[in-house]
Amino acid sequence: MEDQTARLTRWSTCSVxxxxxxxxxxxxxxxxxxxxxAVIEFLLGRCGSFADEEAEHRYANQIREGGSKxxxxxxxRDIFTVRLTPSEQAAxxxxxxxxxxxxxxxxxxxxxxxxxMSALPGCGHAFSSRALAQMQDSLCGLCGKPFMQExxxxxxxxxxxxxxxxxxxxxxxxKKAPKDRPRAKKRKLAADSLDA
Numbered sequence: 001m002e003d004q005t006a007r008l009t010r011w012s013t014c015s016v017x018x019x020x021x022x023x024x025x026x027x028x029x030x031x032x033x034x035x036x037x038a039v040i041e042f043l044l045g046r047c048g049s050f051a052d053e054e055a056e057h058r059y060a061n062q063i064r065e066g067g068s069k070x071x072x073x074x075x076x077r078d079i080f081t082v083r084l085t086p087s088e089q090a091a092x093x094x095x096x097x098x099x100x101x102x103x104x105x106x107x108x109x110x111x112x113x114x115x116x117m118s119a120l121p122g123c124g125h126a127f128s129s130r131a132l133a134q135m136q137d138s139l140c141g142l143c144g145k146p147f148m149q150e151x152x153x154x155x156x157x158x159x160x161x162x163x164x165x166x167x168x169x170x171x172x173x174x175k176k177a178p179k180d181r182p183r184a185k186k187r188k189l190a191a192d193s194l195d196a
Contacts, residue, residue, distance in 0.1 A: 004113060010156045011112050012102045014038050016062055016070060021102070027082040027119055028073060029169045030162050031155045039079055042070065072169065080121040082155070087111065107131035107141050117155045120147045126155060 010033070014021055017038035026036040044050065045059030062070065072078060085106040101111035105128035119126040123145040127135075135141050138148065150168065154161045 007113050007156070008100065008102075016042050016066070016073075017058070025082045025084055026079040027121075027153060027155060028079050029121070029153055029172070030072065030165045031119075031153050031157045033082070033155065034079065036079070036081070039073065040076070042073065043075065046074075072166075080119075081124045082119045082126055083124045084112075084126050105131050107134075112155070116157070118152045119155055120145070121151055121153060122147050 012021055013019070014035040015032040016034055019035060019038065021033060022035050024036045026034045026039055028034070041051070041055055042059065042062060045055065045062075050056040050059065084103040087101045087104045101113040103112040103117070103126070104110060105112075105115070105117065106125070108128050108131050110128040110130065116129045117126050118129060118132055120140055123140050123143050125140050125142045127141065131141060132152065137146075139146055153165060157165070
C-alpha cells in the first residue's frame, strides 16, 4: 500500500512537469493530474515546437524520466479540465500529511488522501466514491450534467485501476477511429485497377 507522503505528492504535483498543481487543473483518462499549461507545452514538444531552449530541455527531461508513461498523451482531447475542491486545511503547514489534504469531495467533505476520488470528464467535477454512489439517475451532484458509469475516471488510482482505465481508453479510441469509408474503398479499387 502506498504511504501517505507518496499519496500527498500525487495529489499536489503535476504528473508531467513535477511542479506543484495549479489551476486550471487537468486530468487524463488514466486518472493522472496535471497543470493544463504543462500538458500543452508537452504536446507542443512532441510536435517539435518549443517556446524557448528551456522548454526543449524540460521536454527532453520529461521523456527521459517518464519514458513511455506519457505516450497516451497525443492531443488536448486526451485530457479534460477537472474541477477539484480545495481543502481549507491545505493551507496549514503543520500536522500530519493527512491533515494537509489538498482536495476534498465537495459533497461529503472526505479527504482525497484517505478516500478514493473520481472525476466526471463531461463536466470535470470530482467526487468521492461514496458521493458518486449516491447520485441519482447518473446526474452530476453539482451541475446536473448526465454521465455514464463507464465514463467515470478514478483519480490517482491503484495499478489495477489504472490498467482498467487504460483498457477503457483503448476501447474508446477504437470506437472513435475512422471507419473505412465506401468512397475511399472505391477510389483505392479504381487506382489499383489502373495500376494493373
